[in-house]
Amino acid sequence: MDIIETRELAVGYGDVRVLDELDLAIPAGRISVVLGVSGSGKSTLLKTLAGLMPPLGGEVRFAGAPVDYYSEASLRTLYGKVGVLYQGGALLNSLTLAENVALPVRMQFPEMPLGVVEDMVHSALAQVGLASSAGKHPAELSGGMKKRGALARALILDPEVVFCDEPSSGLDPITSASLDDLLLSVKETFGMTLVVVTHELRSIERVADRVFVLNDGRLHFCGESADLVASEDGFIKTFFLRKDGHDDT
Amino acid sequence: MTPGMNGPDPAAKAPETLLLPRRLRAPEVPGLFREVQRRAEEGPLTLDFREVEEFDSSALALVNLVRRLFPGVEAVNMKGALARAGESFIERPRPAEPGPAGRGWGLGRFFGGVTDAFLLRVKAVGRFLAMFGDEIYHLGVYLRERKGVYPGETWNQLYFMGYRSFPIVCLLIFLVGVTISITSVEQLSLFGADVYIADLVGLAMLKELVPLMTGIILAGKVGAAITAELSSMVVLEEVDALRTMGVVPEKYLMVPRLLAITMAVPLLVAMADIVGIFGGVLVARLTFGMAPSAFLDQMMNSVGWSDFAWGLIKTVVFGWAVVVGSGYKGLTVGRSAEEVGRATTESVVLSITLIVLIDCVFAFILY
Numbered sequence: 001m002d003i004i005e006t007r008e009l010a011v012g013y014g015d016v017r018v019l020d021e022l023d024l025a026i027p028a029g030r031i032s033v034v035l036g037v038s039g040s041g042k043s044t045l046l047k048t049l050a051g052l053m054p055p056l057g058g059e060v061r062f063a064g065a066p067v068d069y070y071s072e073a074s075l076r077t078l079y080g081k082v083g084v085l086y087q088g089g090a091l092l093n094s095l096t097l098a099e100n101v102a103l104p105v106r107m108q109f110p111e112m113p114l115g116v117v118e119d120m121v122h123s124a125l126a127q128v129g130l131a132s133s134a135g136k137h138p139a140e141l142s143g144g145m146k147k148r149g150a151l152a153r154a155l156i157l158d159p160e161v162v163f164c165d166e167p168s169s170g171l172d173p174i175t176s177a178s179l180d181d182l183l184l185s186v187k188e189t190f191g192m193t194l195v196v197v198t199h200e201l202r203s204i205e206r207v208a209d210r211v212f213v214l215n216d217g218r219l220h221f222c223g224e225s226a227d228l229v230a231s232e233d234g235f236i237k238t239f240f241l242r243k244d245g246h247d248d249t
Numbered sequence: 250m251t252p253g254m255n256g257p258d259p260a261a262k263a264p265e266t267l268l269l270p271r272r273l274r275a276p277e278v279p280g281l282f283r284e285v286q287r288r289a290e291e292g293p294l295t296l297d298f299r300e301v302e303e304f305d306s307s308a309l310a311l312v313n314l315v316r317r318l319f320p321g322v323e324a325v326n327m328k329g330a331l332a333r334a335g336e337s338f339i340e341r342p343r344p345a346e347p348g349p350a351g352r353g354w355g356l357g358r359f360f361g362g363v364t365d366a367f368l369l370r371v372k373a374v375g376r377f378l379a380m381f382g383d384e385i386y387h388l389g390v391y392l393r394e395r396k397g398v399y400p401g402e403t404w405n406q407l408y409f410m411g412y413r414s415f416p417i418v419c420l421l422i423f424l425v426g427v428t429i430s431i432t433s434v435e436q437l438s439l440f441g442a443d444v445y446i447a448d449l450v451g452l453a454m455l456k457e458l459v460p461l462m463t464g465i466i467l468a469g470k471v472g473a474a475i476t477a478e479l480s481s482m483v484v485l486e487e488v489d490a491l492r493t494m495g496v497v498p499e500k501y502l503m504v505p506r507l508l509a510i511t512m513a514v515p516l517l518v519a520m521a522d523i524v525g526i527f528g529g530v531l532v533a534r535l536t537f538g539m540a541p542s543a544f545l546d547q548m549m550n551s552v553g554w555s556d557f558a559w560g561l562i563k564t565v566v567f568g569w570a571v572v573v574g575s576g577y578k579g580l581t582v583g584r585s586a587e588e589v590g591r592a593t594t595e596s597v598v599l600s601i602t603l604i605v606l607i608d609c610v611f612a613f614i615l616y
Binding site: 047050051052076079080082083084086087088090091092093094095103104106107108110150153 | 395396397399400405482485486487489490491492493494495496501
């Protein structure tokens with residue numbers, strides 16, 4: 001079953017269409033990776049799917065229902081079903097890590113007993129290995145810790161879909177691999193759908209179930225990760241060869 | 250450059266030939282372009298590259314430009330490396346054909362530009378007013394439901410806007426009180442009316458100077474800080490993060506600030522009134538020996554509680570204008586660090602403009 005479907009979707013800024021005529025089908029309970037070179041529109045697509053930017057054309061369906069980007073109620077429903085892990089973490093600097101993770105619960109369910117919130121926060125932070133850093137502010141955390149903390153915040157209300165915008169960027173290979181493991185465990189433990197935007201080859205090989213490759217403003221490839229690796233397509237081969245070289249340096 | 254001419258025959262309209270020099274690099278290109286331009290306007294022209302040995306990309310760009318500007322100009326004898334380089338030269342994409350409004354350089358274009366700029370301003374004013382309305386709505390909903398704002402945030406903001414602004418507001422207002430008294434007492438003494446310094450300082454401080462100065466200090470201190478903070482949050486995707494958490498950023502971020510300014514301003518104004526008048530008392534005492542009690546008695550003859558209340562109301566409205574104006578600038582910023590600085594500057598200008606406009610409206614109401 002596909003949880004997100006797009007039909008002839010066009011995304012971009014103002015009148016500039018970064019991506020056009022996208023027909024995507026994102027399967028539920030699996031990890032879909034959106035792949036493409038820098039500037040190919042990966043993050044713009046993610047923002048549109050997460051409800052942050054209205055599309056310039058076409059349609060997005062979430063769990064079978066069309067998303068109305070100009071209806072507050074429709075967007076509120078969508079936001080209740082998604083979590084987003086931003087590229088830089090986007091933790092609020094004025095709050096501690098625990099307060100950041102608690103934020104979605106306290107804002108959406110202000111009547112929730114504080115003890116319950118604290119338990120939820122502890123559990124979420126423990127899952128990402130940050131229980132001992134709950135009282136720290138984002139400025140005191142490393143890049144990897146910020147991303148794990150942001151993942152805990154994205155997961156705390158058990159969203160149906162988690163969007164991850166370049167989770168490995170700026171991280172060393174070991175931290176990056178541990179974050180990949182975390183994404184896999186989220187999928188396996190909670191059966192969540194993850195949409196991961198990346199151009200890190202190692203991450204793709206580790207976590208991807210389905211891969212969407214964007215190139216020249218269009219969907220260039222869509223298939224299983226094994227098909228991607230075996231693909232004879234010129235662009236994909238070039239992309240992987242170059243990424244291999246880049247990663248090894 | 251050694252341009253050569255081969256048998257011009259104007260009657261037959263045969264193309265003139267311009268033999269290009271051996272070296273054709275950036276230093277030679279401007280002069281050559283002027284020469285080509287002059288000759289191309291006179292009639293058909295052929296650029297002969299047979300002697301060119303040294304060239305760079307500016308020469309290729311020149312050929313490209315000349316071909317585009319003067320379709321009658323032909324380039325011949327481009328061979329070898331020059332021909333290959335010419336083929337690999339990537340032409341700059343031509344700008345889109347301008348619409349009727351953008352064509353030409355005349356009055357139409359000028360008025361088109363003015364109209365566009367005006368419409369952009371109108372749209373910005375519309376967005377600002379819409380945000381002002383939204384904030385009033387969010388404030389009302391919050392006061393009724395007590396949801397959507399982080400607990401304790403209002404007190405944090407009150408500490409920053411009120412307590413941290415208190416010293417600078419008091420210092421500046423005291424100095425304004427002293428200055429206005431010194432300049433006034435000199436003029437009043439010419440008519441033997443020194444005693445009316447109390448009336449003047451009292452009225453000016455309570456109704457005009459304290460509200461205006463407090464508003465301007467808040468614009469510079471509080472407004473700039475709000476814009477810088479919010480715009481940084483936008484750039485760091487924190488505002489997007491709030492939105493996808495189901496939090497309304499315009500409410501979460503703005504309502505505590507609006508509540509804080511509403512609570513902070515009366516305290517600031519009360520203290521500012523006191524220190525401003527104290528400045529007047531001090532000058533009156535030191536310049537012509539007027540007793541503080543006499544000063545206050547005299548002042549109370551012309552100043553009433555309504556003057557204090559109007560000053561307070563004005564300053565609260567100024568405070569709202571500062572918070573909403575700077576919040577608007579912060580939340581509508583672009584996505585680059587450069588825009589954070591620009592938005593912060595614009596927010597101070599916007600806040601002060603709003604304060605002066607609102608003050609003008611109050612002047613019509615009060616006087």
